[in-house]
Amino acid sequence: xxxxxxxxxxxxxxxxxxxxxxxxxxxxxxxxxxxxxxxxxxxxxxxxxxxxxxxxxxxxxxxxxxxxxxxxxxxxxxxxxxxxxxxxxxxxxxxxxxxxxxxxxxxxxxx
Amino acid sequence: xxxxxxxxxxxxxxxxxxxxxxxxxxxxxxxxxxxxxxxxxxxxxxxxxxxxxxxxxxxxxxxxxxxxxxxxxxxxxxxxxxxxxxxxxxxxxxxxxxxxxxxxxxxxxxxxxxxxxxxxxxxxxxxxxxxxxxxxxxxxxxxxxxx
Numbered sequence: 001x002x003x004x005x006x007x008x009x010x011x012x013x014x015x016x017x018x019x020x021x022x023x024x025x026x027x028x029x030x031x032x033x034x035x036x037x038x039x040x041x042x043x044x045x046x047x048x049x050x051x052x053x054x055x056x057x058x059x060x061x062x063x064x065x066x067x068x069x070x071x072x073x074x075x076x077x078x079x080x081x082x083x084x085x086x087x088x089x090x091x092x093x094x095x096x097x098x099x100x101x102x103x104x105x106x107x108x109x110x111x
Numbered sequence: 112x113x114x115x116x117x118x119x120x121x122x123x124x125x126x127x128x129x130x131x132x133x134x135x136x137x138x139x140x141x142x143x144x145x146x147x148x149x150x151x152x153x154x155x156x157x158x159x160x161x162x163x164x165x166x167x168x169x170x171x172x173x174x175x176x177x178x179x180x181x182x183x184x185x186x187x188x189x190x191x192x193x194x195x196x197x198x199x200x201x202x203x204x205x206x207x208x209x210x211x212x213x214x215x216x217x218x219x220x221x222x223x224x225x226x227x228x229x230x231x232x233x234x235x236x237x238x239x240x241x242x243x244x245x246x247x248x249x250x251x252x253x254x255x256x257x258x
Contacts, residue, residue, distance in 0.1 A: 022159055024131050052152060054159045055226035083152040090232040091225050 001025035012042040018049040021057030037064035042110040048079035125176035145256035153233040160226030169197030187258040196245040
């Protein structure tokens with residue numbers, strides 16, 4: 001599991017996750033995600049290269065996302081593959097973090 | 112140490128870090144039975160959620176206890192069995208099937224909380240048995256290539 005970031009227009013930080021967000025994957029990104037939640041305003045988390053997502057991985061996204069929201073920031077998810085989307089749906093993640101399949105809509109939501 | 116993934120049985124220690132050995136084991140089982148990608152995803156997900164539950168809730172994250180996984184093919188499905196020696200704990204009683212999780216609860220939820228809901232959603236069948244000295248959870252997945 002790797003995590004990298006790239007700045008976008010409008011003060012958005014794009015977070016690129018790549019690999020399996022299982023227990024080991026979650027442990028690999030936790031610290032970086034928490035730092036990003038404490039130092040960013042808008043996070044666009046790109047899930048398109050995440051091939052697996054379990055509940056431990058979900059916590060690694062939801063906990064920093066909620067922390068950022070409490071500071072007045074916003075988070076959106078981008079491009080989950082169908083099985084990852086099913087995990088997000090089964091956990092009702094859309095209630096608290098919007099999920100998009102195109103960048104323009106996600107950016108419009110964040111700014 | 113090289114791991115032998117050729118067997119339909121795997122013994123784990125009750126530590127979250129030891130669960131890393133499960134993924135290659137499931138892949139090897141799935142390869143042998145020609146399991147498609149979506150079914151593999153469901154197998155990985157359900158086994159991870161069930162095993163997190165055993166380690167965190169069953170054993171209270173205390174290492175040094177055995178968890179034995181086994182797999183068998185029968186009647187068009189693959190059945191994974193998880194045997195542990197933890198105190199009696201029925202994970203299926205923890206999350207009723209008809210109560211959806213509220214996403215806002217996820218951050219305060221203990222590891223494994225939402226996992227049981229995912230287990231219910233992605234498993235083909237689930238069966239819990241209380242054994243004389245532990246627990247047995249059997250998770251079934253329909254596999255097209257076995258039919």
